[in-house]
Amino acid sequence: MIYDATSETMARDALQQLQLERLQTTVLRAYRNVRFYHQLLDARQVDAEGVRHLSDLRRLPLTTKEDLRRAYPYDMFAVPLREIVRIHKSSGTTGKPIVVGYTRNDVRRWSELVARQLVAAGLTDHDVVQVAFDYGLFTGGLGFHYGAEKIGAAVIPTSSGGRLDDQIHIMKDYKTTALVTTPSHGAALAHRLAEMGVHPEELHLKCGIFGSEPWSEGLRRFLEERLHIRAYDSYGLSELTGPGVSSECEARDGLHVNEDHFLVEVVDPVSAEPLATDQEGELVFTTLAKEGFPLLRYRTGDLARLLPGVCPCGRTFVRMSRVAARTDDLIAIRGVKILPSQIADLLAGIAGLGPQAELVLDRQEDQDMMELRVAVSDESSLLDDLKTLDAVRSDLRARIEEMMGFVPRVMFVEKRTLEVAGRQRVRVVDRRRL
Amino acid sequence: MLSVRSCESGYGPLRVVKGVSLHVGTGEIVALIGANGAGKSTLLKTIAGLIRPTAGEIIFDGRATQRLRAHHVAAAGLMLVPEGRQLFAPMTVEDNLILGGYARYRRGQATWVNTQMERAYELFPILAERRRQLAGTLSGGEQQMAAIARALTGGPKLIMLDEPSLGLAPLIVRTIIDALSRLRREGTTILLVEQNARAALSIADRGYVMETGSVLLEGSASELLENPDVRRAYLGKDYTRIDE
Numbered sequence: 001m002i003y004d005a006t007s008e009t010m011a012r013d014a015l016q017q018l019q020l021e022r023l024q025t026t027v028l029r030a031y032r033n034v035r036f037y038h039q040l041l042d043a044r045q046v047d048a049e050g051v052r053h054l055s056d057l058r059r060l061p062l063t064t065k066e067d068l069r070r071a072y073p074y075d076m077f078a079v080p081l082r083e084i085v086r087i088h089k090s091s092g093t094t095g096k097p098i099v100v101g102y103t104r105n106d107v108r109r110w111s112e113l114v115a116r117q118l119v120a121a122g123l124t125d126h127d128v129v130q131v132a133f134d135y136g137l138f139t140g141g142l143g144f145h146y147g148a149e150k151i152g153a154a155v156i157p158t159s160s161g162g163r164l165d166d167q168i169h170i171m172k173d174y175k176t177t178a179l180v181t182t183p184s185h186g187a188a189l190a191h192r193l194a195e196m197g198v199h200p201e202e203l204h205l206k207c208g209i210f211g212s213e214p215w216s217e218g219l220r221r222f223l224e225e226r227l228h229i230r231a232y233d234s235y236g237l238s239e240l241t242g243p244g245v246s247s248e249c250e251a252r253d254g255l256h257v258n259e260d261h262f263l264v265e266v267v268d269p270v271s272a273e274p275l276a277t278d279q280e281g282e283l284v285f286t287t288l289a290k291e292g293f294p295l296l297r298y299r300t301g302d303l304a305r306l307l308p309g310v311c312p313c314g315r316t317f318v319r320m321s322r323v324a325a326r327t328d329d330l331i332a333i334r335g336v337k338i339l340p341s342q343i344a345d346l347l348a349g350i351a352g353l354g355p356q357a358e359l360v361l362d363r364q365e366d367q368d369m370m371e372l373r374v375a376v377s378d379e380s381s382l383l384d385d386l387k388t389l390d391a392v393r394s395d396l397r398a399r400i401e402e403m404m405g406f407v408p409r410v411m412f413v414e415k416r417t418l419e420v421a422g423r424q425r426v427r428v429v430d431r432r433r434l
Numbered sequence: 435m436l437s438v439r440s441c442e443s444g445y446g447p448l449r450v451v452k453g454v455s456l457h458v459g460t461g462e463i464v465a466l467i468g469a470n471g472a473g474k475s476t477l478l479k480t481i482a483g484l485i486r487p488t489a490g491e492i493i494f495d496g497r498a499t500q501r502l503r504a505h506h507v508a509a510a511g512l513m514l515v516p517e518g519r520q521l522f523a524p525m526t527v528e529d530n531l532i533l534g535g536y537a538r539y540r541r542g543q544a545t546w547v548n549t550q551m552e553r554a555y556e557l558f559p560i561l562a563e564r565r566r567q568l569a570g571t572l573s574g575g576e577q578q579m580a581a582i583a584r585a586l587t588g589g590p591k592l593i594m595l596d597e598p599s600l601g602l603a604p605l606i607v608r609t610i611i612d613a614l615s616r617l618r619r620e621g622t623t624i625l626l627v628e629q630n631a632r633a634a635l636s637i638a639d640r641g642y643v644m645e646t647g648s649v650l651l652e653g654s655a656s657e658l659l660e661n662p663d664v665r666r667a668y669l670g671k672d673y674t675r676i677d678e
Contacts, residue, residue: 021455022652032650049648051440103662105661
């Protein structure tokens with residue numbers, strides 16, 4: 001099922017015409033209305049009226065997260081505040097927050113993009129969608145809410161907080177057919193379901209849409225098995241709009257990028273040189289239809305590649321691979337490189353642990369030290385028995401040793417002591433840099 | 435049906451159109467709005483072949499036309515209803531209309547031309563009444579209708595109109611706008627240039643907003659109507675709520 005066939009199956013040359021028109025207007029409006037872009041383009045001697053072909057995109061300078069942070073709060077807005085009807089915040093954990101603004105048209109277009117994604121996952125107006133993403137400044141909750149509402153589904157706005165048991169009771173009693181949340185929250189729900197003795201067949205779930213953090217195929221299989229669903233990956237960034245930038249279709253062989261709204265490039269994370277299709281690098285997006293918050297060549301910090309070939313689903317939009325990691329995530333310790341998401345995946349596989357965790361890296365007498373502080377869910381039975389806790393700790397240490405070649409200190413802490421918001425399930429505190 | 439890519443055009447050293455891209459799909463009504471001096475007329479004349487662009491491409495019905503002379507562009511099915519009507523005042527309405535089908539008429543397709551002309555009269559019944567009158571004696575609104583009818587007699591695939599509402603009373607503007615709407619229903623594709631943004635966007639599917647030679651905004655008609663800059667600059671609205 002395709003929500004907007006006219007757009008999603010557009011012939012490539014018609015798409016490129018549309019992209020050229022929109023790129024030209026976006027660059028002009030950014031130059032005229034956003035002081036940052038006016039100064040940047042002038043400084044780099046780039047003529048805002050000089051975009052003649054799509055390939056001229058490369059001549060534009062890149063925009064970084066730091067640029068957006070420095071513009072806090074409203075300096076990147078391309079319209080007066082009066083015309084902004086919605087404000088959201090990017091969920092980054094480090095540095096100053098990035099505030100994003102939407103005009104009425106931006107909000108409407110956003111809901112259309114999310115609608116595309118939900119229909120691609122097979123949802124219709126018959127579905128009951130439980131949006132267990134954080135409702136608030138984070139774009140996940142309201143983003144999916146508006147999209148689900150647009151397709152006429154029944155939306156249950158549970159948000160992400162509250163007890164897992166409550167979420168599960170709602171899923172069961174309200175006959176939820178589609179669950180929308182982060183993969184780690186999904187894993188936590190799956191574990192809790194088993195602990196409660198509820199069989200997935202007792203639920204009406206058929207579909208899960210997960211996003212907001214990188215997650216592995218292994219975790220996908222886990223979620224599908226434990227919840228009896230088809231799990232779909234969703235990719236988005238508040239800075240670009242929120243959810244709705246790209247998503248998997250029924251073929252689940254890459255995520256279709258909404259190319260009529262975003263120009264996508266892959267660049268070398270170090271040199272920022274554009275890379276060819278099928279080469280892995282950093283995703284860079286240019287908005288084509290944003291009024292309130294246009295962005296030119298924005299460095300996402302997410303690593304992926306653009307897939308060659310055409311998808312059997314009929315959509316002509318290019319597909320990107322699932323995001324493997326973030327450029328700033330890689331940790332090097334004692335000669336080994338690991339990703340926090342690997343630790344997070346490990347924790348997802350053990351009932352009662354996480355998803356919040358903190359990795360503290362330190363250096364003592366020329367030796368790298370790592371301490372893993374893991375939150376234990378207060379709804380879990382783990383806290384009842386010291387022996388079980390010890391066994392779980394040993395198990396975890398063994399698994400980490402297998403993965404990394406050495407054993408860190410592992411500490412279990414109460415959920416509340418780890419205040420981890422946003423995209424990172426495992427927060428890294430690297431004291432060695434000091 | 436029509437794709438314009440980064441078109442640059444002007445008069446001698448004067449750059450008026452600075453890299454404009456737009457497209458009109460088959461069966462669409464696309465509006466091009468903007469203030470006086472934005473370059474809209476120059477753009478239309480460039481597309482029609484009256485002015486040679488200095489850069490960019492114009493593709494009509496699959497053919498690149500930026501190097502074609504105006505009469506070849508018209509013969510290909512792309513007709514311009516110019517700004518200010520520009521009828522031949524000392525000739526009758528009927529003769530003006532026949533001239534619209536000149537290219538086909540000369541090739542012995544008189545019957546076909548007559549059919550197109552009768553369709554044009556059907557669209558504007560008042561013209562039928564005035565067919566023997568001299569074109570210069572018609573009222574402003576009637577002249578505009580005659581100018582459109584003249585273009586229609588050529589049986590165009592795409593008709594471009596340059597400010598059809600200029601100098602006309604609101605009621606007549608409405609008549610003409612409704613006629614365009616009917617034209618589209620009957621299968622003609624339309625590119626409508628207007629300072630009267632409200633009239634144009636009321637029947638358009640999509641629109642482009644031009645300012646000093648460049649396109650600043652594009653979108654569906656409803657999106658443009660919703661855009662605060664468009665409302666303020668072209669719809670004359672600075673209220674928070676519009677009820678029309």
